[in-house]
Amino acid sequence: MTPWLVIVLLLGNFMLMAFDARQIDSGQRVIRVWGQTVADFVQSPVTTVTSSMSGYFSSISNLRSAQDENTLLKNHVQELEVELKGKEELAAENQRLKSLLDLKGSSKYKVLTARIIGRDPSVWFDSSIIDRGSLDGVKLNMPVVTNGGLVGRVTAVGPLTSQVDMITRDKSGVGGVIGEISASSALGVISGTSKKDIVEMRYVAGSYDVQPGQVVYTTGQDGIYPAGLKIGEIVEVISGSATTPHRIFVRPSAGLTSMQEVAVLLYEPPVKSEFEQKLPNATKSGQK
Amino acid sequence: MDNLKITIALIIAVLLQWTLRNVAEPLGYIDLPLIIVVYAALQRDAVKAVLFGTFSGLAVDALSGGLLGANGFSKTLVAFVVSELARRVYMDNLLLRIPVIAGASLLDDMLYYGLHRLFGQEPNVPVLATISYSLIATTIAGTVIFLLLDFTLSEKVRKPKREMFPSRRQTRRRNPIRLGK
Numbered sequence: 051m052t053p054w055l056v057i058v059l060l061l062g063n064f065m066l067m068a069f070d071a072r073q074i075d076s077g078q079r080v081i082r083v084w085g086q087t088v089a090d091f092v093q094s095p096v097t098t099v100t101s102s103m104s105g106y107f108s109s110i111s112n113l114r115s116a117q118d119e120n121t122l123l124k125n126h127v128q129e130l131e132v133e134l135k136g137k138e139e140l141a142a143e144n145q146r147l148k149s150l151l152d153l154k155g156s157s158k159y160k161v162l163t164a165r166i167i168g169r170d171p172s173v174w175f176d177s178s179i180i181d182r183g184s185l186d187g188v189k190l191n192m193p194v195v196t197n198g199g200l201v202g203r204v205t206a207v208g209p210l211t212s213q214v215d216m217i218t219r220d221k222s223g224v225g226g227v228i229g230e231i232s233a234s235s236a237l238g239v240i241s242g243t244s245k246k247d248i249v250e251m252r253y254v255a256g257s258y259d260v261q262p263g264q265v266v267y268t269t270g271q272d273g274i275y276p277a278g279l280k281i282g283e284i285v286e287v288i289s290g291s292a293t294t295p296h297r298i299f300v301r302p303s304a305g306l307t308s309m310q311e312v313a314v315l316l317y318e319p320p321v322k323s324e325f326e327q328k329l330p331n332a333t334k335s336g337q338k
Numbered sequence: 339m340d341n342l343k344i345t346i347a348l349i350i351a352v353l354l355q356w357t358l359r360n361v362a363e364p365l366g367y368i369d370l371p372l373i374i375v376v377y378a379a380l381q382r383d384a385v386k387a388v389l390f391g392t393f394s395g396l397a398v399d400a401l402s403g404g405l406l407g408a409n410g411f412s413k414t415l416v417a418f419v420v421s422e423l424a425r426r427v428y429m430d431n432l433l434l435r436i437p438v439i440a441g442a443s444l445l446d447d448m449l450y451y452g453l454h455r456l457f458g459q460e461p462n463v464p465v466l467a468t469i470s471y472s473l474i475a476t477t478i479a480g481t482v483i484f485l486l487l488d489f490t491l492s493e494k495v496r497k498p499k500r501e502m503f504p505s506r507r508q509t510r511r512r513n514p515i516r517l518g519k
Contacts, residue, residue: 055388059388062410063396067405067453082406168357170402171355171366172403172450173359174404174463174468175402213401220462244464
C-alpha cells in the first residue's frame, strides 16, 4: 500500500508544481493564501515579541560597559540606557514612517503603508510577508516600494496579509530605463542575480554610453509597475559592442536587506486594448 | 500516544520554520520539518512518514516564494527512502542516525533545487553554499533534536539507554587466588 500512497502523493505534488509554475506570474494561488492567513496568527505576535526582546538584549549588552565604568551608578545608567534605547528605536521608527508619509504625500498614486511580518521560510528564495491584505485594498501584482525605491510586487493576497516578491528574483522582469524616460531610450529588463543586493539590467544595446553612477527608473511598459519609480544606481558595466548588449549591474536603492516598513502603491496598470491582447506574447484572454 | 506527540512536534517545527528566519537569517538554514519527518521515518512507519513529509512540505511551500509542491515532493520522497532504509538496516543507534540526517538533508535540497530547475524557476542563491550551510545546520540541529525527542517522546527508547553505544560483554572474572588454592 505504501508505494502506491507515495506515488499518489508524489504525483499530487508534481501536479501542484506544474500548475504553480504555469500560474506563477499571473495567477492567485489559493493554498498560498490559506497558508498565509493561518501563519499570520503566529507571525505577527512572534515579530512583536522578538523585536521587543532584541531591543531589550541590545540594551543589556550596551549596559555592560557602563557597569565596568561605574558600578555605583549601575542602576541609574541601566534605566537611562533602556529609556534612551527605547527612544532611539522610536525615533528611528518615526523617521522611517515619516519618510513613508512623505512618499504618500508626493506619490501620484494612493499609498498603503505596511510592515514586514515574515520572511520566506526556505533559504532558496527571498519573498516577504506584509501585514496588509485584500481587506485593505491590496490586489495581485501591485507594486511595493520604500522611500528609497522599488521593492517588488505582490504575488499572493490573503485577507490580512500579502506575499511580496523582490525585484532581485530571477523572474522579476522589471522594465527599466537609464535616466529619465523622456530623456533616454536606453531601455532594458531588470532581473535578479545570485547576489542578494545586486540586480542585472539586460538587453541595453551596446551602442549606448552607460556609466556607473547613473540612475535606473521603471519604464511603465511592463504592465505591472508605473513609470518613473527609482530602481537603483548602476555599479558596474561590462561594455557590449555594436552587436552585443551591455551587461549592467544595478544596486537597488530600496535597501532590500534591511527594510522593515514598505508601501504598497494602489496602482492598477491600464487595461490592454483588444488588439494588444491578441498579440502572440500577450496574456491569453480568459487567464487572469 | 507517540503518534500524537510526533504530530505535535511536526506542527511546532512548521510554525518555527515560518518564523525563525525572521528572527535571525542563519536559522533559516535549519530544516526543522525535515528533521521531524526523518525521525518519523526512522520509526519504520512509512505511511505516517510520507504523509508527514507531504503536509509539512506543503505548509512550508505555502509561505515560500518557491514552487508550491516542491518541498512536499522532496520531503515525501525523503521520508519514503529513509523509512525503507530503516526497515532493512539497523538504525536505532544515534551515531548511525547522524549520517542519515545529513543524507536526508542533502537529498532534500538537491531534489528541491532540481525540481525548480526542471520547471524553469531557478533560485537566485549560490547553490553549493546554500546546500552546504543547510547540510551542516540541519545535521547539527537534527542530532540535538533527535536526542531531545528520544528522551522526551519515546518511552521505548528511554529504556535501553546503553544502545547509543555498542554494549560491552560483561564476564565475571575468576579470582586467581582461589584458583591457586
